[in-house]
Amino acid sequence: MSILQIVYKSLANPGLEEANVLDILRVSQTRNQVARISGLLVYRAPVFVQLLEGPEAAVLALYERIAHDSRHHAVEDIERCEAERSAMPTWAMGYFSPSADAFAHEQDWFVFSDKQVLKICEAMPPHIGAPFLDVLRAEA
Amino acid sequence: MSQPLLYCVDHDPVSRIVLESMFERDYTVESFADAESCLARVEDRLPDLMLLDVELPMMNGYGLCRQIKSEPVLRSIPVLFISHDEDLAARIEAYESGGEDFILKPYAVEEVRRRVAVVRRTLEEASRLRGQISDSELLSSLLLSSMDEYAVLIKFMRVLNESEHVEAIAQSLLTMLHAFRLKGAVQIRDPWTSLTLSEEGRDRPLEKAVIEHLSSMERIFEFKSRSVYNFQHVTLLVNNMPTHDAELCGRLRDHLAIAAEMAEARVQSVIGQHSLQLAQQGLAGVLEDTSRALSTYVDNQRQLRKQGAEDVQALINRLTLSIVPLGLNSELEEEILELVDARTHDILQRFLSSDDTAETLTSLIERLHQVLRQSR
Numbered sequence: 001m002s003i004l005q006i007v008y009k010s011l012a013n014p015g016l017e018e019a020n021v022l023d024i025l026r027v028s029q030t031r032n033q034v035a036r037i038s039g040l041l042v043y044r045a046p047v048f049v050q051l052l053e054g055p056e057a058a059v060l061a062l063y064e065r066i067a068h069d070s071r072h073h074a075v076e077d078i079e080r081c082e083a084e085r086s087a088m089p090t091w092a093m094g095y096f097s098p099s100a101d102a103f104a105h106e107q108d109w110f111v112f113s114d115k116q117v118l119k120i121c122e123a124m125p126p127h128i129g130a131p132f133l134d135v136l137r138a139e140a
Numbered sequence: 141m142s143q144p145l146l147y148c149v150d151h152d153p154v155s156r157i158v159l160e161s162m163f164e165r166d167y168t169v170e171s172f173a174d175a176e177s178c179l180a181r182v183e184d185r186l187p188d189l190m191l192l193d194v195e196l197p198m199m200n201g202y203g204l205c206r207q208i209k210s211e212p213v214l215r216s217i218p219v220l221f222i223s224h225d226e227d228l229a230a231r232i233e234a235y236e237s238g239g240e241d242f243i244l245k246p247y248a249v250e251e252v253r254r255r256v257a258v259v260r261r262t263l264e265e266a267s268r269l270r271g272q273i274s275d276s277e278l279l280s281s282l283l284l285s286s287m288d289e290y291a292v293l294i295k296f297m298r299v300l301n302e303s304e305h306v307e308a309i310a311q312s313l314l315t316m317l318h319a320f321r322l323k324g325a326v327q328i329r330d331p332w333t334s335l336t337l338s339e340e341g342r343d344r345p346l347e348k349a350v351i352e353h354l355s356s357m358e359r360i361f362e363f364k365s366r367s368v369y370n371f372q373h374v375t376l377l378v379n380n381m382p383t384h385d386a387e388l389c390g391r392l393r394d395h396l397a398i399a400a401e402m403a404e405a406r407v408q409s410v411i412g413q414h415s416l417q418l419a420q421q422g423l424a425g426v427l428e429d430t431s432r433a434l435s436t437y438v439d440n441q442r443q444l445r446k447q448g449a450e451d452v453q454a455l456i457n458r459l460t461l462s463i464v465p466l467g468l469n470s471e472l473e474e475e476i477l478e479l480v481d482a483r484t485h486d487i488l489q490r491f492l493s494s495d496d497t498a499e500t501l502t503s504l505i506e507r508l509h510q511v512l513r514q515s516r
Contacts, residue, residue, distance in 0.1 A: 029248065029250070033248050036246075038246040085152075085224065086246050087154060088154065088158070088246065089150075089152065089154065089155040089158050089159075089222075089245050089246050089247065090158060090246050090247055090248060090249050094158070094249075107250075109162060109249040109250055109253060110249050110250075112161055113161070116157065116160075116161040119157045120154055120157050120158065120161075123153035123154045123156075123157055124154055
């Protein structure tokens with residue numbers, strides 16, 4: 001059964017607290033697992049790039065909620081395609097931001113380091129990994 | 141102290157990087173894209189744990205696991221499978237090939253870490269368990285004297301009858317399997333918990349899941365070289381029936397069915413004893429509460445009577461003093477005082493008569509204490 005993959009980009013609204021982003025991600029780990037949604041979220045202030053992948057209905061419903069979230073704006077679809085297998089092997093959302101370590105708990109295993117996330121994005125299929133690499137390398 | 145060594149085998153590069161990222165804080169991680177390169181590396185350096193993707197390009201994950209488990213030097217290395225395949229058949233094949241757990245892909249990062257930790261703990265307990273089995277008096281006497289199959293069964297029954305808890309029952313079944321040169325696992329389910337035991341360890345996730353599934357099937361059935369004996373609280377799984385020897389296989393099947401049924405009866409007895417103990421503990425609690433409540437009641441009543449008597453006496457004294465200024469003649473004064481005295485005497489008598497109830501209650505408290513002492 002094929003899955004839907006969506007990659008989008010958006011801009012954080014002024015005053016966004018990264019600690020709140022991590023709180024939301026902690027809660028969404030369980031929700032994503034139940035909905036069988038995997039993906040990756042990269043935040044390099046003020047840019048968000050996110051991959052959502054999983055059953056079509058669940059991904060579209062989640063994307064709809066995210067697109068209307070008041071903490072960001074200028075939500076832009078970069079890639080929308082079907083695939084046989086997910087690009088990320090974890091149901092929960094992987095996360096990276098250069099300042100995540102300041103807010104992450106020791107048990108937040110879904111938070112990856114910059115080296116790790118760079119390797120992950122380089123190993124992804126190019127049409128999925130490229131939007132992440134653009135953001136990661138632009139700031140490097 | 142050096143970190144434990146973890147081998148990850150996955151054809152997908154992203155999966156390998158994610159696994160490395162997940163474990164690099166606590167493990168030295170080496171990754172391989174196929175079974176063959178992993179096997180070559182295992183010859184140089186033994187890992188402490190392996191995470192295997194099932195879908196590998198040439199030899200698949202099951203094949204790799206079978207190779208690992210067929211080598212005496214390697215067989216104790218715990219193997220966890222990772223697969224997209226949700227079918228029960230995939231889990232059974234993972235179990236048959238010797239894996240410890242089966243993780244569905246995509247997975248939650250925390251879950252994988254937790255299950256790896258569980259498997260490592262299980263394996264540590266397993267080595268302790270193997271020590272216990274090989275040391276057991278029953279096993280050593282059986283192996284030394286080469287007793288016949290019935291002797292094994294009789295010995296098993298003797299040990300079983302001395303087993304006071306489910307772990308001892310499961311252990312006695314395993315020891316009997318060992319004496320029959322069989323390998324397998326036992327699951328015992330009581331109303332409070334479930335225990336899955338094999339020589340490889342206790343509550344191994346994949347073994348537990350497979351036996352839970354088998355327990356819902358027929359009373360006795362066989363597939364390939366395996367046979368399963370299902371009772372309400374006991375499931376006995378044998379993995380290596382000597383199918384090449386039909387006669388021996390038939391005899392063993394009979395022995396194992398009897399043994400499993402005996403174990404079921406023993407588990408029921410243990411459950412009954414435990415339930416009785418729980419009921420006795422509950423009753424003892426009620427008795428203690430009742431005894432305490434009665435003691436408090438009797439004390440309060442005594443206090444009430446004492447206070448009542450003092451109040452009445454104070455009333456008479458006060459009346460005697462108060463009546464003088466009224467200027468009554470002495471006859472009328474005496475008549476009033478006699479009347480009050482008589483009535484208060486009646487009231488005090490009634491108070492005292494309730495001491496009969498207190499005596500009854502005190503005797504009841506003593507009897508409750510006796511029952512409590514006997515129930516302990």
